[in-house]
Amino acid sequence: MTGPADPGAVRLTAPAAALPAPRRAALERAAALFRAVPDFPAPGVVFQDVTPVLADPAALRAVVEEMIAPYAGRFDAVAGLDARGFLLAGFAAALTDTGVLPLRKAGKLPVTAGHVAYELEYGSAALEASPELAVPGLRVLVLDDVLATGGTLAAAHELIAACGAEVAGSAVVLEVAGLDGRDRVPEALALFAA
Template sequence: SETRALVESRLALIPDFPEPGVLFRDLTPVFADGAAFHALAEALTAPFAGRFDVLAGVEARGFLLAAAASVAAGVGVLPIRKAGKLPRAVLREEYSLEYGTAALEVHEGELPPGTRVLIVDDVLATGGTVAAAARLVERAGWHVAGVSVAIELAELHGRDALPAGLEAYSLLSY
């Protein structure tokens, strides 16, 4: 599609970042290009039109995408934050990184029970991050409407780490 080609043309590929052997896909040139950013934000919600009430962005690049897409869609944003940032009572989900663990948090009670939440992030790699976000949303009493990412690294099989039956969309897959 036109959007796919536009976003891909702005992607930067960085060899050996953050460590040797990793080819990092850098979206900052996409964010910096008005046409590409706008098209990407709309592409992330289009497959789920009418099936979500709010967008959840995963800190930090997911915040940019969720915020832009939420304005276009006329819905609110739920920030899914790294541990220790939110001031009120939180739910926390830990997930594995290559070395060690990390945790994501949301404010409990931030949304009404049953709210349909579309989770947005920049990259689906092993799937650990988005899977933790999905567990948080479910534990909070909301419904995961789906997962939408700009880029899926298909060889890492992140889809298989997501809860069974969860619909996942990626604009670009490598």
Template sequence: MPFATSLKDAIRTIPDYPKPGIMFRDITTLLGDARAFRRTVDELVQPYAGTKIDKIAGIEARGFILGGAVAHQLSAGFVPIRKKGKLPHTVVSVAYSLEYGLDEMEMHEDAVAPGERVILVDDLIATGGTATAAVELLRRIGAEVAACVFVIDLPDLGGADRLRALDVPVRTLISFEGH
């Protein structure tokens, strides 16, 4: 069975969550399948093996799980990008738009040194609002964003294209049509 097919089979789809018309792509089933999880991490890491990557930045919360595994495989440090108010030390923050208003994300100001090469990791790219804000945050403290990697792309929502428009390479493993 091709990897993309087996990966799609490992992801549970929940219709009408969190609201009617949304098809929620639940990766907890993938994470619970040791073989699918391992293969997913291997596929996320593969293009960057042997290159100089200093840090992996993961977006709260599923990006922490995937990003930690990717950081381990690449022998890189891990940087959590969190919702406002969750980090204990001096932070830099960025506001970003949600469909119902604004939110903020933060990271420690000393988490990445200027010039360090960073890969941003999350489970899914939809409209790209969160990922675009995370790229802005990383660049603001001097990081070189080497790539953004996601398990799932929802190409109809255009997020991966928004990131590419910022001159950031984007890697996704599978895509689902719709929202």
């Protein structure tokens, strides 16, 4: 059972709240699918696991379509952030006839065009991009599952700019409250909050 006292409770946030009833129902269903995992990957962290949402066909489609809707016609490629962002970006690219640009954790790509280090809730990391991102003026939509401290998304924005491309917009499935991620990327769309 969820409620205000449940630290893992997920709620649908605006602008999705203003949607037609069937779409809103699909998103409400998605909200109920998140799995909150206490003390993962470190004590005190309530990890918001989006995997059950990705495994549900109706929820997955509703979520991805809502993430890309505000940016329709305004991006040339979709960047997915390592690792769950890859899955969202692949679906979004297929829906919009665009390509995928994986922004990977450092050391995974054979050839890199940029490298940006950052901090997150439970450690530090770095993102790298392939040379396909280094196209001046390329308009890139950035997708990820979770916005927490905002370190990852801010690093992605920095990496895209450093490669000469442009951030067309950013969207995450869920924003974790209380970690000030919104302060770092105020323009990012978040469909849900916890």
